[in-house]
Amino acid sequence: MGARRNIFRFRLELPQGRGMLKGTYTKPVPTSPTRRAFIGALSAIGCLPAAENGWIELFDRRSLENWRPSENKASWKVVEGCLAADGPRSHLFYHGPVNGAMFRNFELEVEALARPGCNSGVYFHTAYQETGFPEKGFEIQINNTATGEGSYRERKKTGSLYGLRNVYRQFIADDQWFRIHALMRGKNVQIRLNGMLVVDYTEPTPPIIPAGGERERFLDRGTFALQCHNNGSRALFRSVRVRPLPDDTPTPTAAPQVDETFRDIINLGRHNYPMVDYHVHLKGGLTLEQVIAKSMRDGIEYGIAVNCGQGFPTENDEAARQFVESLKGQPVFIAMQAEGREWTQMFSRRAAALFDYIFTDSMTWTDNHGRRMRTWIPEEIGTIADQQEFMDTLVDRAVGILSHEPIDIYANPTYLPDQLAKDYETLWTDARRKKVISAAVSNGVAIEINNRYRLPSASFIKMFKAAGAKFTFGSNNTGPEDLKRAEYGIQMIHECGLTWQDFFVPGDGPKAVERKGGALKA
Numbered sequence: 139m140g141a142r143r144n145i146f147r148f149r150l151e152l153p154q155g156r157g158m159l160k161g162t163y164t165k166p167v168p169t170s171p172t173r174r175a176f177i178g179a180l181s182a183i184g185c186l187p188a189a190e191n192g193w194i195e196l197f198d199r200r201s202l203e204n205w206r207p208s209e210n211k212a213s214w215k216v217v218e219g220c221l222a223a224d225g226p227r228s229h230l231f232y233h234g235p236v237n238g239a240m241f242r243n244f245e246l247e248v249e250a251l252a253r254p255g256c257n258s259g260v261y262f263h264t265a266y267q268e269t270g271f272p273e274k275g276f277e278i279q280i281n282n283t284a285t286g287e288g289s290y291r292e293r294k295k296t297g298s299l300y301g302l303r304n305v306y307r308q309f310i311a312d313d314q315w316f317r318i319h320a321l322m323r324g325k326n327v328q329i330r331l332n333g334m335l336v337v338d339y340t341e342p343t344p345p346i347i348p349a350g351g352e353r354e355r356f357l358d359r360g361t362f363a364l365q366c367h368n369n370g371s372r373a374l375f376r377s378v379r380v381r382p383l384p385d386d387t388p389t390p391t392a393a394p395q396v397d398e399t400f401r402d403i404i405n406l407g408r409h410n411y412p413m414v415d416y417h418v419h420l421k422g423g424l425t426l427e428q429v430i431a432k433s434m435r436d437g438i439e440y441g442i443a444v445n446c447g448q449g450f451p452t453e454n455d456e457a458a459r460q461f462v463e464s465l466k467g468q469p470v471f472i473a474m475q476a477e478g479r480e481w482t483q484m485f486s487r488r489a490a491a492l493f494d495y496i497f498t499d500s501m502t503w504t505d506n507h508g509r510r511m512r513t514w515i516p517e518e519i520g521t522i523a524d525q526q527e528f529m530d531t532l533v534d535r536a537v538g539i540l541s542h543e544p545i546d547i548y549a550n551p552t553y554l555p556d557q558l559a560k561d562y563e564t565l566w567t568d569a570r571r572k573k574v575i576s577a578a579v580s581n582g583v584a585i586e587i588n589n590r591y592r593l594p595s596a597s598f599i600k601m602f603k604a605a606g607a608k609f610t611f612g613s614n615n616t617g618p619e620d621l622k623r624a625e626y627g628i629q630m631i632h633e634c635g636l637t638w639q640d641f642f643v644p645g646d647g648p649k650a651v652e653r654k655g656g657a658l659k660a
């Protein structure tokens with residue numbers, strides 16, 4: 139009983155009150171009366187730690203009792219009441235009495251802290267394995283700032299259901315305690331970071347197991363494990379709490395519609411392609427809730443962009459700041475779509491830096507006769523008398539934008555007005571292509587593979603790739619119907635042989651606003 143009281147007292151002394159945590163649990167699923175009675179009886183005789191509303195702490199804060207490390211066993215220690223991962227690769231498996239260390243449905247809450255450059259994780263439905271990364275079960279990734287070893291670049295951030303549903307945006311800071319909450323019910327697993335839903339995955343039947351090392355990555359049952367990924371990856375865990383749920387807990391969601399795109403998204407994500415659509419507008423009735431629901435269902439992360447420029451709803455720093463504020467705490471990237479060429483004098487460097495990235499296109503410019511035009515509006519273009527002159531001006535403006543404006547991504551690239559589109563392949567001569575490609579590559583601007591216009595063409599993308607350009611996916615949707623799953627981008631990956639190294643993710647290097655912010659107003 140003394141141990142029970144100790145644990146209870148320790149909880150009260152935690153710096154961030156437990157009371158707040160309770161409010162974040164969604165729809166608690168009742169534990170079966172038999173299990174409750176069973177756990178209660180064991181607790182009373184001191185075999186199990188105390189259960190609080192069905193929650194049971196698996197770590198006694200003093201020892202590695204009930205935990206079994208694999209391979210480099212000295213990589214795990216208890217330091218000041220925390221499980222500390224520090225050393226060469228080892229996984230620490232729970233093998234204590236709670237539920238016989240065999241969990242199917244559960245709620246799990248882990249409080250963790252990752253040091254800079256740390257790769258770690260929490261496995262479930264796994265089984266003890268003496269060496270290597272666990273082949274059975276799933277990993278909830280912990281990685282805020284680890285960039286990978288050798289030539290590999292790790293892009294799956296904290297909260298990812300590793301290889302199946304990846305999080306590409308960094309939501310958690312190093313050296314700060316955070317909560318991972320996993321809710322496993324039937325075929326559905328939800329992952330929350332500090333209360334924010336980042337993964338809501340329902341496994342299809344039969345399950346999709348991406349080609350890779352994890353041959354037994356399907357929902358089953360098993361124990362939990364913590365990861366010490368490699369020497370230099372240092373993590374702390376101060377609580378690993380579980381609330382077992384009945385084996386017959388129903389799946390709360392419908393089975394997903396599995397088609398070729400659904401499979402492609404999982405397999406490409408597993409092989410390190412960042413499955414992010416960076417060009418989404420909350421327009422035409424599309425709501426943030428719909429975007430997030432689609433993101434969870436389809437396995438694509440989205441970047442929500444606001445149009446910033448003359449004649450657009452966002453015309454100054456304050457409006458830009460409000461937009462960024464409105465998306466704080468949401469599982470999306472936050473983007474600035476810069477409009478027209480005036481934007482650089484309308485927004486300050488500081489406001490532009492609030493966004494995860496900035497993109498623009500070359501669809502708005504002023505021609506050599508002083509006429510400002512938006513090239514997708516036929517009335518503003520008029521009849522193009524000299525197609526060659528138009529093309530040369532377009533190339534000149536595109537090169538100017540790529541060279542001088544602080545943008546991370548070039549959107550709607552190589553777009554031509556309707557009256558020229560049928561001659562796209564010939565009007566885009568090799569010489570013109572090379573100018574645009576060279577400007578993009580030398581200025582570190584990624585090329586959007588645009589789903590709406592199906593641009594650039596495959597021949598153009600191959601030339602971009604050969605020159606070392608980086609790519610992104612973008613919908614540029616007008617409403618809910620044309621927010622897609624990067625179908626054209628996936629087609630281009632296959633058709634043009636694009637590799638994961640050919641793709642851009644924000645945070646890979648300094649942002650454009652850091653490199654070229656001097657172009658913006660003070």
Ligand SMILES: [Zn+2]
Pocket residue numbers: 417419443475614615
């Ligand atoms: Zn747009």
